[in-house]
Amino acid sequence: MRQEDLATRLGEKIRNVPDFPKPGIQFKDITTLLADGAAFREATQWMAGLARAKRVDRVAAVEARGFIFGAALARELNTGFAPIRKPRKLPYKTIAESYSLEYGTDSVEMHVDAVKPGESVLLVDDLLATGGTMLAACRLVERQKASVAACVFLIELAFLKGRDKLSPRETHALIRVDSE
C-alpha cells in the first residue's frame, strides 16, 4: 500500500478531542487507533519498515505514550528497549536533559547504561509537536556516544516545525497535520 493511503486510513482511526488539555487545542487521541488491533499492527509495521532500511541496535522512547509504540517496535524488530523517563522515576544512575515548555522547563532522564557507545538507536513517539522532548531524548542518546538512527512518529503537527528542531537527524512521520 502507498504510504499516503496508509496515512489516510490510519488518520481516520485517530480521534480529535477539542479543547484538551486546554481551550483551543485539538488533541490527537490515539487511543482509538490503539483499540483497533489491525490499525495498531499496521502503524507498528510502518515504523518497523523504516527501521529495517538501516542498522538499529535498540529502540528508545519517552514515557508514557511513547512507551506504547516504543515497546511494540522493539518487539517487532527484536531489539532491546530503553525507557526515557520523567525525573526521579528511574532507579539506577541517570543522566538528564532539560527542555523548554511554554512556561518554564522540564527534563527527561535515561539510565547511564541504557544505550552503549557506538549503538544506533531508533527513537519513537506517537506525536511530533514542537520537538522539545524528542530533542532532549536525542541528546541523552548522543551523550552516551551512541547515534540516533532516526526519530519516528505516528503523527506530525507540521505547523509547529518540530522537524526543524530535530535536524540534521532523520525524522519520519506517517500522518502529517498541516494546520491547527
Next chain:
Amino acid sequence: MRQEDLATRLGEKIRNVPDFPKPGIQFKDITTLLADGAAFREATQWMAGLARAKRVDRVAAVEARGFIFGAALARELNTGFAPIRKPRKLPYKTIAESYSLEYGTDSVEMHVDAVKPGESVLLVDDLLATGGTMLAACRLVERQKASVAACVFLIELAFLKGRDKLSPRETHALIRVDSE
C-alpha cells in the same frame, strides 16, 4: 523450557537497586531485562502463552511501565490495547477508580469506550506488589461490563499478598519473590 528455568534465567536479568524509592526498599529494576532483546521477547512470549489458553479480546495496562509489556503483548496477540492512566491524562470521557496508598489515595482512569461490554480483557503489569493499582484497573474493566481474562505480571512480591486482593480473578506471575 520449564517455567522455573525461564523464571530463574529472566530473574537474573533484573537488577536490584537498594534504597529506591526510599531507604529499605529493594527496587526491582526491569530496564536491564528490557535492554536485552531476547529476554524481552521471552518474557512477552511467556505472557502470550498464558493468554492463548483463553479468549482475549483486548489487552489493558496502567501507565507507565505497564504500557511496555501491555503494548508488546497486544502486538504479540494481535489485539487492541487499552491504556489506563493517571488522572487528567486521557482526553476523552473517562471513568475513574481510587485505590489506597501508604498515605492517602490515588486513582486511575480509563476511556468509557476503551473496552466493550462482553469483552474478555487481559490486564498486565511488570510487578505485583500490594495489588491496589491492578485491583482498580480490574474494576474499571468490570464496570464497563467486560470481564478480566487474567492479571499477568512479570514479577510478584509474594510477601505483600497482592494476589489475595485480586482474587477470585486469575493471577499469573513468572518470577516470584518471597521475602523483602
